[in-house]
Amino acid sequence: MTKVEGVIFDMDGLLFDTELIYYRSTQKVADAMGFPYSRALYQKFIGVSDEEVQGNYHEIYKGHGKEKVDEFIRLAYEDTYQEFEAGNVPLKEGVVELLTYLEEKNIPRVVASSNVRSTIDLLLKNAEIRHYFDDIISCENVRRAKPDPEIFQVALARLGTSAEKTLILEDSYHGVTAAHTAGIPVIMVPDLLEPTKDMEEKTLNILTSLKEVPGFI
Structure with a gap:
């Protein structure tokens, strides 16, 4: 890309x-x-x-x-x-390293989650990573949930970047499908769901960790 x-x-x-x-x-x-x-x-x-x-x-x-x-x-x-x-929510591997890398490169970052804003704020605050993000889009900001592309369209507008120069990072089938429908390149980092052939076709790549993402930026 x-x-x-x-x-x-x-x-x-x-x-x-x-x-x-x-x-x-x-x-x-x-x-x-x-x-x-x-x-x-x-x-x-x-x-x-x-x-x-x-x-x-x-x-x-x-x-x-x-x-x-x-x-x-x-x-x-x-x-x-x-x-x-209680703060019993571990960060996934490579989160801080990737966010630090993007900050050093002056690449804007937003969260686009189907969760409610209060939960997003709580988790980001407890993990001390809220300051890395320029904006947050939650389920309260859209009418239709993933796999509808609306949340990513809103996020793209907030970033002010073009679709082809924006990267989405997702772990779920619905998220990847939403990104693909929005026409925005997406990398899947699977969590509990194993990648399928359909996911392979809709993604830029499928990685095992966020640590690998800088190689695509």
Whole structure:
């Protein structure tokens, strides 16, 4: 690709090792409430908006009744957020090194996450990396979640760069698809989801760590 003038970061599973925390908290609550749950089910919803995930839970567990499903969602969220507040969220390998490299090269950086702004702010603050980012785009800033490209279109406008000179970093299928649809080059750094042939075709490259990204900038 041409010289990179801006980088858009996903957050969950890319900057932070949050996906396992989400899964473990949800599994713990599901077990306590007698809801059938599994890692395979969780992985179906990686990169999906909270609204869509909750809608799926209501459909999957409708036999348990709406109130019990609402309680399941609430308790899983509360357990997860307690982990976040306690600072029990490790950064993914190479995050600080890449952000430092981009800062030294004066390449603007933004976060474009399907998460809520309060959670994004909490995680970035606790990890002491908020200052590396010029802007944050959250689910509150868009009407349609990934795989719709809207969040990346908003991020691109905030950066003020052209699509061909911008790089997106993603870990999820929905995120890669959104980037591809937006016409913005994307590198996938897989987390819990193994890359597929479709992902290979839609990405600039698939890397094992953010440490490898400077080689493409």
